[in-house]
Amino acid sequence: MSTLEQKSANQGCHLRVNIGGLELKNPIMPASGAFGESMEKVLDFNHLGAVLPKSITKYPRKGNDTPRVCEVPAGMINSIGIQSKGLQYYLKNIVPYYQQYDTPLIASISADSVEEFVEMADILGNNPGVDALELNISCPNLKGDGLAFGMDADVTYELTKKVRGITDVPLFNKLTPNVTRIQDIALASEEGGADALTVVNTFLAMSINVHTWKPELGNVMGGISGPGVKPIIVRMIYQVYQASKLPIIGCGGVMNGEDAIEMMLAGASAVQVGTASFIKPAAMLDVLEEIKSYMQQYGINDIYDIIGKVHFNQYEEG
Amino acid sequence: MFLEDLFLLGVRVVKDQEVKILSNIQVSERYWHMVVDASGLASDVEPGQFFYIDCGQENESFLRRPFSVYRINQDDQTLEFLYLTKGLGTQALTKLKQGETVRSFGPLGQGFSLQEDAQKILLLARGVGIATLAALAQEASKKGVQCAAILSARSHNDLLAAEMLQGFGAEVHKVTEEDGTSDVENVRDIIEDITARHNIDAAYTCGSRRLSRLLQDITSKKDIPAEIALEEHMGCAMGVCYACVCDVVEDDEIRTVRVCLEGPVFPLQKVMMQP
Numbered sequence: 141m142s143t144l145e146q147k148s149a150n151q152g153c154h155l156r157v158n159i160g161g162l163e164l165k166n167p168i169m170p171a172s173g174a175f176g177e178s179m180e181k182v183l184d185f186n187h188l189g190a191v192l193p194k195s196i197t198k199y200p201r202k203g204n205d206t207p208r209v210c211e212v213p214a215g216m217i218n219s220i221g222i223q224s225k226g227l228q229y230y231l232k233n234i235v236p237y238y239q240q241y242d243t244p245l246i247a248s249i250s251a252d253s254v255e256e257f258v259e260m261a262d263i264l265g266n267n268p269g270v271d272a273l274e275l276n277i278s279c280p281n282l283k284g285d286g287l288a289f290g291m292d293a294d295v296t297y298e299l300t301k302k303v304r305g306i307t308d309v310p311l312f313n314k315l316t317p318n319v320t321r322i323q324d325i326a327l328a329s330e331e332g333g334a335d336a337l338t339v340v341n342t343f344l345a346m347s348i349n350v351h352t353w354k355p356e357l358g359n360v361m362g363g364i365s366g367p368g369v370k371p372i373i374v375r376m377i378y379q380v381y382q383a384s385k386l387p388i389i390g391c392g393g394v395m396n397g398e399d400a401i402e403m404m405l406a407g408a409s410a411v412q413v414g415t416a417s418f419i420k421p422a423a424m425l426d427v428l429e430e431i432k433s434y435m436q437q438y439g440i441n442d443i444y445d446i447i448g449k450v451h452f453n454q455y456e457e458g
Numbered sequence: 459m460f461l462e463d464l465f466l467l468g469v470r471v472v473k474d475q476e477v478k479i480l481s482n483i484q485v486s487e488r489y490w491h492m493v494v495d496a497s498g499l500a501s502d503v504e505p506g507q508f509f510y511i512d513c514g515q516e517n518e519s520f521l522r523r524p525f526s527v528y529r530i531n532q533d534d535q536t537l538e539f540l541y542l543t544k545g546l547g548t549q550a551l552t553k554l555k556q557g558e559t560v561r562s563f564g565p566l567g568q569g570f571s572l573q574e575d576a577q578k579i580l581l582l583a584r585g586v587g588i589a590t591l592a593a594l595a596q597e598a599s600k601k602g603v604q605c606a607a608i609l610s611a612r613s614h615n616d617l618l619a620a621e622m623l624q625g626f627g628a629e630v631h632k633v634t635e636e637d638g639t640s641d642v643e644n645v646r647d648i649i650e651d652i653t654a655r656h657n658i659d660a661a662y663t664c665g666s667r668r669l670s671r672l673l674q675d676i677t678s679k680k681d682i683p684a685e686i687a688l689e690e691h692m693g694c695a696m697g698v699c700y701a702c703v704c705d706v707v708e709d710d711e712i713r714t715v716r717v718c719l720e721g722p723v724f725p726l727q728k729v730m731m732q733p
């Protein structure tokens with residue numbers, strides 16, 4: 141479909157969402173690490189709500205040993221280790237590349253220290269080609285037994301506040317599920333000045349080959365994603381929606397339109413698609429089409445009539 | 459030019475589509491052969507390229523599986539795959555029947571390069587590696603390029619493509635564990651013998667790190683251009699996830715490049731072979 145046809149097809153249902161000040165033509169965007177320029181061969185990026193390239197680090201990084209992925213029932217574990225060409229390459233090549241599309245660019249940042257987050261957010265946030273920042277405070281792959289900034293509410297607050305202080309672009313914190321109470325991290329992000337929350341990154345996981353007695357991944361541990369984790373994500377979106385006023389971007393295990401709708405009912409205003417693109421390269425466009433048919437089927441005109449609208453009739457008291 | 463700049467040259471549409479299975483049969487104890495209708499493909503397929511195939515067991519095998527093209531038949535617009543049954547994915551693939559469709563994404567990756575003026579090439583395949591090199595032998599035969607092939611396998615049963623290669627007029631050497639002939643030193647002797655008798659313009663290998671190191675050694679000493687088709691566990695197969703990487707040396711620098719996008723075929727001398 142051309143962009144024009146797409147626009148007219150959208151007229152029936154209102155898909156526009158506002159994520160912490162960032163206007164999206166529809167709620168579907170890629171998950172960081174599952175999207176990149178070479179996907180232009182399989183889908184038109186103009187149809188997406190936003191583009192979101194892989195997390196960038198300040199300096200080039202080699203990434204982890206192979207195998208970097210392994211399959212598990214209903215999902216996969218990855219330990220890419222944020223292979224990255226560094227911020228300079230990103231500014232020179234990645235940001236300009238996406239200017240050809242009529243789709244906002246969300247830059248995902250990974251850093252080793254609060255200072256580095258601030259420094260990178262300063263450079264990227266104040267770059268006119270970047271429309272929003274997603275702070276990957278949650279990547280479980282980095283050294284240190286998977287420990288991440290987003291595991292500590294105080295660190296999250298401090299990090300967010302400092303980044304907030306140097307840039308006005310919409311700021312999304314990507315939370316980690318590897319915590320005891322995700323609401324605490326959500327609130328720390330909100331108090332620190334984040335504009336939205338991505339819920340969530342991958343769960344720290346491990347898989348052992350019982351025939352060789354070796355870990356399946358070169359890095360031993362990795363993050364699990366895919367349909368198997370979706371019910372846990374729906375629960376987390378629901379909990380965060382109750383606790384925080386910030387818009388939520390749901391992420392984890394969305395394979396089709398109904399999965400996206402489920403996350404929106406739980407409270408997500410937008411949805412990221414990651415692993416599904418590995419199974420079906422054009423999965424994001426399918427998800428979008430399926431959301432539209434769902435809305436038509438139920439006579440829903442505006443996507444906002446879905447967001448956070450899960451019913452509890454059977455539990456209501458009076 | 460660096461390997462990483464390659465994909466920019468080949469910007470084109472890659473389709474993910476259902477293709478019709480024309481046959482899918484067991485050809486030996488561990489190997490299967492599948493023929494599909496390729497008439498709907500968006501672009502030409504080159505030897506060394508691969509398809510990312512949905513083997514069909516959604517609940518069990520989750521990710522797709524990469525398979526290189528075994529034969530490319532332009533006249534009747536079909537593609538052939540030769541696959542070794544290994545785990546969940548390949549076992550599920552054997553269940554697909556003639557007349558059904560299989561979802562396949564491709565052609566993907568960079569294929570082999572065969573110089574126009576080449577006269578004789580050497581193929582060194584281990585096990586199912588021949589599935590990847592066979593399409594090159596087919597193209598060589600079409601272009602009138604002579605071919606010498608060394609096929610290494612566990613048993614005679616696994617030396618599937620030998621007859622097909624002989625049909626292309628190739629000089630075929632078979633070595634197996636069964637015969638106790640597959641050790642590296644014996645293969646070295648065979649290669650030395652071939653290169654002593656013929657002027658080899660290029661060499662290609664797939665399927666064994668041991669044999670690839672051997673070929674790397676011989677071809678660098680003799681200054682023969684060589685290529686290798688690599689295998690690595692894949693995520694997206696389209697260059698975005700950085701799962702299937704390998705290290706190459708370019709400009710005295712180690713770079714980690716993607717097997718699915720910059721490969722699976724690489725210049726043999728550039729690849730850092732893990733022990």
Ligand SMILES: Cc1cc2nc3c(=O)[nH]c(=O)nc-3n(C[C@H](O)[C@H](O)[C@H](O)COP(=O)(O)OP(=O)(O)OC[C@H]3O[C@@H](n4cnc5c(N)ncnc54)[C@H](O)[C@@H]3O)c2cc1C
Nearest residue numbers: 523524525526541542544545546547548589689690691722
């Ligand atoms: C570019 C390329 C071309 C290939 N061409 C052929 C071919 O023509 N014929 C053939 O028989 N095989 C080929 N292979 C290997 C084939 O992809 C694997 O044997 C297959 O994925 C195994 O799946 P499984 O479920 O049967 O095995 P399992 O061992 O159960 O697989 C488990 C996981 O590991 C991955 N995996 C296991 N072995 C390999 C491997 N060698 N390479 C990559 N991933 C692997 C699988 O994809 C899967 O995700 C090729 C691999 C690559 C990368």
Ligand SMILES: Cc1cc2nc3c(=O)[nH]c(=O)nc-3n(C[C@H](O)[C@H](O)[C@H](O)COP(=O)(O)O)c2cc1C
Nearest residue numbers: 171172173195218276341365366392393414415699
């Ligand atoms: C191969 C791979 C690489 C990833 N890389 C990143 C990354 O660089 N930064 C990040 O924030 N999340 C990364 N993620 C996590 C995804 O963005 C997403 O949170 C997760 O995969 C769950 O969504 P899914 O089930 O739709 O894939 C990666 C996931 C995968 C599978």
